[in-house]
Amino acid sequence: MALHGVQEAAVVLPDPGLSDPAPTPGCGVCAALYRQGTDARNPKSPNYDLSKASDYFVELRRHHSNPEGMK
Ligand SMILES: [Zn+2]
Incomplete structure (x- = not known):
């Protein structure tokens, strides 16, 4: 659990x-x-399920916004 400037993803x-x-x-x-x-x-x-809906939209938003680390 190092805290070297690595931030948790915002909730x-x-x-x-x-x-x-x-x-x-x-x-x-x-x-x-x-x-x-x-x-x-x-x-x-x-x-x-609003929390699931949020998950889906977060995933959707990230789906093509991953400039580095495309897998
Ligand atoms: Zn896509």
């Missing part, structure tokens, strides 16, 4: 007011994440 709280990241056109992963995220955010959906 992202569910925030329904947050603007949606746009899914990258043609990317099936983005499309799936976007669909799951919007579904999890829909109170009428059986999959309604």
